[in-house]
Amino acid sequence: MRAANPPGLPRMVRRGKALGMAVAAALAGPSLGAQRAPVGPATRSYVAVDTTVLALINARVIDGTGAPPREGQTLIIRDGRITAIGATASGATAKGATATGRTGGVAVPAGAQVIDLAGKSVMPGLVMVHEHLYYPVGAGTYGNLTESFSRLYLAGGVTSMRTGGNMNGFAELLIAKAIARGEKPGPWIDATAPYLEGPGMGFNQVAITRDSVDARKLVEYWADQGATSFKAYMNISRAALQGAARAAHARGLKITGHLCSVTYREAADAGIDDLEHGFFAMNDFVPGKQPDSCSGRGGAAQSALAQADPESAEVQALFRYLIERKVAVTSTLTIFETFTPGRPMPPGTDVLIEPLRAQFAERYAATQRNPQSVYARAFPKGMAMERAFVKAGGTLIVGTDPTGGGGVIAGYSNQRALELLVEAGFSPLEAIRIGTLNGATYLGRGALTGSLVTGKLADIIVVNGNPATNITDIQNIQMVFRQGVGYDPAALIASVKGKVGLW
Numbered sequence: 338m339r340a341a342n343p344p345g346l347p348r349m350v351r352r353g354k355a356l357g358m359a360v361a362a363a364l365a366g367p368s369l370g371a372q373r374a375p376v377g378p379a380t381r382s383y384v385a386v387d388t389t390v391l392a393l394i395n396a397r398v399i400d401g402t403g404a405p406p407r408e409g410q411t412l413i414i415r416d417g418r419i420t421a422i423g424a425t426a427s428g429a430t431a432k433g434a435t436a437t438g439r440t441g442g443v444a445v446p447a448g449a450q451v452i453d454l455a456g457k458s459v460m461p462g463l464v465m466v467h468e469h470l471y472y473p474v475g476a477g478t479y480g481n482l483t484e485s486f487s488r489l490y491l492a493g494g495v496t497s498m499r500t501g502g503n504m505n506g507f508a509e510l511l512i513a514k515a516i517a518r519g520e521k522p523g524p525w526i527d528a529t530a531p532y533l534e535g536p537g538m539g540f541n542q543v544a545i546t547r548d549s550v551d552a553r554k555l556v557e558y559w560a561d562q563g564a565t566s567f568k569a570y571m572n573i574s575r576a577a578l579q580g581a582a583r584a585a586h587a588r589g590l591k592i593t594g595h596l597c598s599v600t601y602r603e604a605a606d607a608g609i610d611d612l613e614h615g616f617f618a619m620n621d622f623v624p625g626k627q628p629d630s631c632s633g634r635g636g637a638a639q640s641a642l643a644q645a646d647p648e649s650a651e652v653q654a655l656f657r658y659l660i661e662r663k664v665a666v667t668s669t670l671t672i673f674e675t676f677t678p679g680r681p682m683p684p685g686t687d688v689l690i691e692p693l694r695a696q697f698a699e700r701y702a703a704t705q706r707n708p709q710s711v712y713a714r715a716f717p718k719g720m721a722m723e724r725a726f727v728k729a730g731g732t733l734i735v736g737t738d739p740t741g742g743g744g745v746i747a748g749y750s751n752q753r754a755l756e757l758l759v760e761a762g763f764s765p766l767e768a769i770r771i772g773t774l775n776g777a778t779y780l781g782r783g784a785l786t787g788s789l790v791t792g793k794l795a796d797i798i799v800v801n802g803n804p805a806t807n808i809t810d811i812q813n814i815q816m817v818f819r820q821g822v823g824y825d826p827a828a829l830i831a832s833v834k835g836k837v838g839l840w
């Protein structure tokens with residue numbers, strides 16, 4: 338049974354081989370069609386702007402492609418889509434808009450709501466690809482935070498995201514659909530099926546995928562249920578990974594992995610589309626690595642990473658192997674920062690319920706007491722490897738991974754992820770592109786979102802300041818437009834503050 342079109346998801350957002358044509362048809366015809374996000378009663382209180390025709394004037398545009406910012410720009414948004422971008426016409430004000438473009442700028446349509454963004458920047462909504470709707474609550478268990486985290490992601494500027502593995506069963510699939518219907522606030526979600534994990538780890542929320550038959554059955558079952566993405570985990574075998582990749586690709590879906598038993602090179606051979614955690618989970622250079630066996634539980638992968646030389650022939654050969662097979666790599670520096678001594682306290686922990694806040698505070702203190710941690714060497718090397726991979730021509734995308742011992746908080750960590758890419762040596766504009774257009778392109782949504790271009794969805798964040806020169810300005814997000822609807826980050830955060838961990 339193959340659903341022709343998953344309920345609740347507009348045709349436009351379907352992925353797979355038919356997508357290109359669907360998008361082209363939707364963008365071309367006069368039936369451009371309303372794409373403004375629906376706003377239901379439970380979502381209304383978080384919405385600051387919801388109108389048919391909107392003009393954002395006097396904005397600095399950071400378009401997500403890596404191009405230099407353009408000052409003094411006007412964006413016209415109609416029914417959820419960007420219909421014009423160009424210089425602000427002289428005389429355009431938030432009070433009385435010019436009805437024509439006689440001064441050569443972009444005409445503000447009569448009746449448009451006008452917002453003056455002088456001193457502010459607009460950039461594409463973030464497209465983040467290693468997100469979770471759960472959080473480690475202790476005792477090897479992950480609490481279902483579909484409600485609070487989806488609000489925090491949106492508040493943090495994330496308008497599209499892939500979950501990087503699912504501990505919630507149906508909950509992630511269902512909230513993705515509820516958000517698409519406007520019943521709940523949140524980003525567009527590429528909902529991942531429950532992890533495909535081999536024997537060994539013993540997660541109490543994950544089934545065991547023993548072989549390629551298991552893998553194919555699980556992929557087909559969850560694809561039927563509406564999962565649009567797959568994630569292999571540390572103890573999967575090469576055969577199971579290959580079976581899963583074939584089954585996913587037959588549906589036009591992609592598969593990524595946080596690997597250990599399978600090396601990056603073997604995963605590329607098995608048909609994987611993406612590798613999670615930069616090069617922190619790379620077992621290719623672990624001494625004595627046995628096939629289909631995860632030896633990395635004791636930090637073997639991180640030790641090998643710490644000793645790797647990004648410019649060495651063997652590492653460069655691995656980069657080329659991945660690049661030739663079109664395997665992307667996902668940077669998740671935010672989670673590794675929490676393992677690394679000497680790093681600042683991560684942002685956003687004050688939204689947690691008190692026991693989780695205390696739990697992470699203890700964990701953070703313990704990390705500082707262990708300056709000999711392998712992460713002291715692996716963290717900067719992981720940054721250097723990601724930089725070198727891109728320099729070699731690799732595709733880097735980015736996510737945050739709110740797992741480990743906690744401290745990675747939805748929304749806040751997405752902004753931190755861009756700061757860490759800049760610390761790794763990318764320019765702010767490169768980091769923004771990795772966190773927007775690169776992610777959208779990987780997800781097959783590059784024609785819809787990820788950059789500020791006429792015709793794309795109005796997935797736009799308004800930032801007070803200029804993150805193109807000072808990436809930390811990304812912390813000052815004033816409004817988040819998803820499909821043309823402007824959400825108020827402060828209202829979203831206030832609705833969950835002190836409750837994150839309960840739901």
Ligand SMILES: [Zn+2]
Nearest residue numbers: 501502738740
């Ligand atoms: Zn993860």
